[in-house]
Amino acid sequence: MLSSLPDAFAILFTVEGIATLILGTTLGIVLGAMPGIGSTVAVAIVLPFTLSMSQAPAILLLLAVYAGSVYGGSISAILINTPGTPQSAATCLDGYPMAQRGEAGLALGWATQASIVGGLVSAVVLIIAAPQLAAFALQFGPIETFALILLGMTCIVSVSTGSVVKGLLSGMIGIFLSLVGGDPIIGEFRFTFDNWQLYSGFNLLAVVIGVFALSEVFMRASAKITSVSELVSFRGIVFPKLAEWRGRRRNLAKSVLIGNVIGVLPGTGAATAAFISYAEGRRSSPHREDYGKGEPDGIVSSEAANNAVTGGALVPTMALGIPGDAITAVMLATLTLHGITPGPKLVEDNPVLIGAIFAGFFIINLLLLPLGTLLSRVAAPLLRVREAYMMTAIVLLCALGIYFVRGNPFDLLVMGLAGVGGFILRRQGFPMAPLVIGMVLGPTLELTLRQGLILTDGNFFAFFESPIALVLTIVAIAALSLPLVRAALRRKPA
Amino acid sequence: MSRFVNERVFVLLILLLVAAALYASTFTQSFSDVGNAHSPVFFPRIILVLWIGLSLIALIQTLISAPANTPIVGLLRLAILIAAAVAYTMFLNQYGFFLTSAAFAVVCLVVFGVRNPIIIVVYAVVVPGALVALFNHILKMPLPTSPFTFYF
Numbered sequence: 001m002l003s004s005l006p007d008a009f010a011i012l013f014t015v016e017g018i019a020t021l022i023l024g025t026t027l028g029i030v031l032g033a034m035p036g037i038g039s040t041v042a043v044a045i046v047l048p049f050t051l052s053m054s055q056a057p058a059i060l061l062l063l064a065v066y067a068g069s070v071y072g073g074s075i076s077a078i079l080i081n082t083p084g085t086p087q088s089a090a091t092c093l094d095g096y097p098m099a100q101r102g103e104a105g106l107a108l109g110w111a112t113q114a115s116i117v118g119g120l121v122s123a124v125v126l127i128i129a130a131p132q133l134a135a136f137a138l139q140f141g142p143i144e145t146f147a148l149i150l151l152g153m154t155c156i157v158s159v160s161t162g163s164v165v166k167g168l169l170s171g172m173i174g175i176f177l178s179l180v181g182g183d184p185i186i187g188e189f190r191f192t193f194d195n196w197q198l199y200s201g202f203n204l205l206a207v208v209i210g211v212f213a214l215s216e217v218f219m220r221a222s223a224k225i226t227s228v229s230e231l232v233s234f235r236g237i238v239f240p241k242l243a244e245w246r247g248r249r250r251n252l253a254k255s256v257l258i259g260n261v262i263g264v265l266p267g268t269g270a271a272t273a274a275f276i277s278y279a280e281g282r283r284s285s286p287h288r289e290d291y292g293k294g295e296p297d298g299i300v301s302s303e304a305a306n307n308a309v310t311g312g313a314l315v316p317t318m319a320l321g322i323p324g325d326a327i328t329a330v331m332l333a334t335l336t337l338h339g340i341t342p343g344p345k346l347v348e349d350n351p352v353l354i355g356a357i358f359a360g361f362f363i364i365n366l367l368l369l370p371l372g373t374l375l376s377r378v379a380a381p382l383l384r385v386r387e388a389y390m391m392t393a394i395v396l397l398c399a400l401g402i403y404f405v406r407g408n409p410f411d412l413l414v415m416g417l418a419g420v421g422g423f424i425l426r427r428q429g430f431p432m433a434p435l436v437i438g439m440v441l442g443p444t445l446e447l448t449l450r451q452g453l454i455l456t457d458g459n460f461f462a463f464f465e466s467p468i469a470l471v472l473t474i475v476a477i478a479a480l481s482l483p484l485v486r487a488a489l490r491r492k493p494a
Numbered sequence: 495m496s497r498f499v500n501e502r503v504f505v506l507l508i509l510l511l512v513a514a515a516l517y518a519s520t521f522t523q524s525f526s527d528v529g530n531a532h533s534p535v536f537f538p539r540i541i542l543v544l545w546i547g548l549s550l551i552a553l554i555q556t557l558i559s560a561p562a563n564t565p566i567v568g569l570l571r572l573a574i575l576i577a578a579a580v581a582y583t584m585f586l587n588q589y590g591f592f593l594t595s596a597a598f599a600v601v602c603l604v605v606f607g608v609r610n611p612i613i614i615v616v617y618a619v620v621v622p623g624a625l626v627a628l629f630n631h632i633l634k635m636p637l638p639t640s641p642f643t644f645y646f
Contacts, residue, residue, distance in 0.1 A: 049633075051635070052633055052634075052635055163552070163555070165548055165551050165552045165555065166552055168544075168548050169509070169545065169548040169549060169552060172541055172544050172545040172548060173509075173545065175541050176516070176538065176541050176542065176545065179537065179538050179541065183534035185532060185534075186525075186532065186534060188525050188534045190523065190534045190535060190538060191516065191519070191523075191538070193519075214579065217575070217579075217602075218572060218575065218576060218579075220606075221568060221571055221572045221575045221605055221606065222566045222567065222568060222569075222571075222572045223567055223568075386606075386608070387606055388602070388603050388606030388607060388608045389603075389608075389617065391602060391606055392598075392599050392602040392603055392606070392617070392621070393621060395579060395582070395598065395602060396595050396598070396599065396621065396622060396625065397625075399582065399583065399586055399591075399595070400591070400625060400629070400637070403586070403587075403591075403637065403638070404635060409586070409587035409588075412583040412584075412586055412587065413580075413583050413584055415583055416579055416580045416582070416583030416584070417580070419579060420576055420579075420580065423576075424505060425505070427501070427563065427564075428501070428502050428505050428506070428563070442541075445537075446537040449531075449537060450531045450532075450536065450537060453530065453531035454531050454532065458530050458531060
């Protein structure tokens with residue numbers, strides 16, 4: 001991959017490449033700062049604009065929006081005590097008390113520096129780990145790939161928020177939706193009920209945007225309309241001096257490590273990383289008694305970890321084609337739209353593109369410093385925009401995005417119905433990430449299982465003869481059992 | 495709402511019945527006479543059996559623990575918005591992006607509590623209009639137009 005770096009830089013350092021990075025990071029920061037939009041919806045909103053772009057700028061735009069939105073969430077968390085993204089929820093705990101003391105600028109300064117360090121380290125992890133993992137995964141046949149996808153599925157479901165059963169059920173619905181249409185082995189149509197519009201199956205992005213963005217609008221409409229939050233006094237970012245970092249670097253390093261490790265695990269996500277890192281920071285920090293009262297270490301723990309997840313989550317997405325969370329699932333779908341198949345052969349087949357993506361991701365994290373400084377002042381007044389204007393714009397942009405994917409009116413209807421279905425399921429406590437990930441992984445899961453069975457004359461036990469598949473299956477079973485055992489232990493009376 | 499008749503039970507029952515109906519349909523659909531892993535319904539049947547089993551477990555869990563569901567504050571508001579959103583996605587291609595988006599924007603803004611008619615009209619015209627101008631004229635990615643005029 002190193003030999004292709006000059007060509008990768010040639011893609012990156014063009015007017016289009018640089019403009020894409022700046023525009024994407026700007027959009028990401030602003031959209032991430034808006035409460036209720038979140039990283040997934042931000043990526044979904046930007047999606048239609050990528051369809052007129054070539055491969056590298058399109059993917060870089062999405063990556064910039066992703067990384068920018070994770071950082072942007074800290075702006076609203078600190079200024080109005082409402083996390084722009086779930087990942088920034090832990091930032092509220094110390095960011096808002098600091099802002100109430102009149103130190104909003106300094107709180108954002110800590111958040112910005114911690115986010116940049118977290119993001120940059122995760123970019124390095126992505127650059128080093130993804131090609132290694134992909135090279136290892138090249139040895140995989142259908143049996144090993146099936147075990148790997150199974151592991152991805154179980155990890156995702158076992159860490160679902162709320163009920164494990166509902167997480168699993170959500171995953172099954174997602175897999176089933178991906179099976180409608182042509183059979184991948186003999187090509188016959190299934191579950192189409194003579195409706196020609198179903199022959200090509202449900203469009204993944206229509207379902208994703210429906211269950212995340214549209215259902216969010218319905219959720220908002222079903223709740224009490226809230227008044228606009230009050231802003232604290234804010235006159236721009238104030239960066240902490242280098243000396244102020246003394247005694248906090250260890251916490252920063254630990255938070256970055258937690259974020260990277262959790263990011264690589266499929267399904268855990270940045271919100272989990274931020275809270276685990278916050279809890280660990282509170283346990284080990286010399287300032288632990290000040291946590292929750294406006295302690296900068298609290299902001300550092302949360303922001304360094306949630307930004308460190310971004311690169312980590314891209315490792316299984318790029319190297320194995322297994323999305324780390326719902327956002328990377330949307331990105332995976334977009335890669336497919338641009339003619340790129342993520343997986344072990346991606347790095348081998350597209351070294352220039354991958355080089356540009358990895359180097360671009362590093363630059364995006366560097367851009368957070370100037371753009372974060374500039375945009376936090378611009379984004380602050382936007383936090384007072386009425387929910388009505390934001391929600392209406394989200395629906396229009398989602399419809400527009402889906403129309404441009406295939407120009408198929410049926411996809412628009414699928415988005416509408418997925419929105420209604422997603423709203424009903426979310427109200428009953430069903431997590432939506434397993435549904436989307438099930439839909440992404442379902443076709444490969446089916447294809448590899450059936451190919452494996454055909455190759456072994458229907459002998460399912462052959463799946464356990466491959467050492468790699470055996471290890472992956474054992475880990476998958478352990479990942480699935482862990483939350484069930486934990487729940488059983490919790491129920492056991494003391 | 496009683497412990498056995500409530501929103502959660504109703505939704506899980508629907509999920510269970512849908513899965514059962516889909517599973518039954520795999521026996522009525524006609525496919526080439528190929529067995530086991532070659533069959534197009536081999537994998538869907540596994541998934542549907544798991545779906546049915548998980549729905550049953552979730553249903554039993556709900557009946558035992560009966561957790562309360564948060565009530566919907568604005569039921570009428572929500573019903574209007576859902577109807578408008580579904581109608582919007584159905585008619586967008588037929589009546590064009592601008593007209594359907596403007597109509598949807600009016601409904602959505604009112605549902606979310608905007609009452610100033612000038613703001614509603616300006617938003618409903620300017621936002622979809624700006625998107626049409628951006629995509630049709632700058633990005634050259636044409637959006638669907640209405641049967642009445644070529645411009646929007």
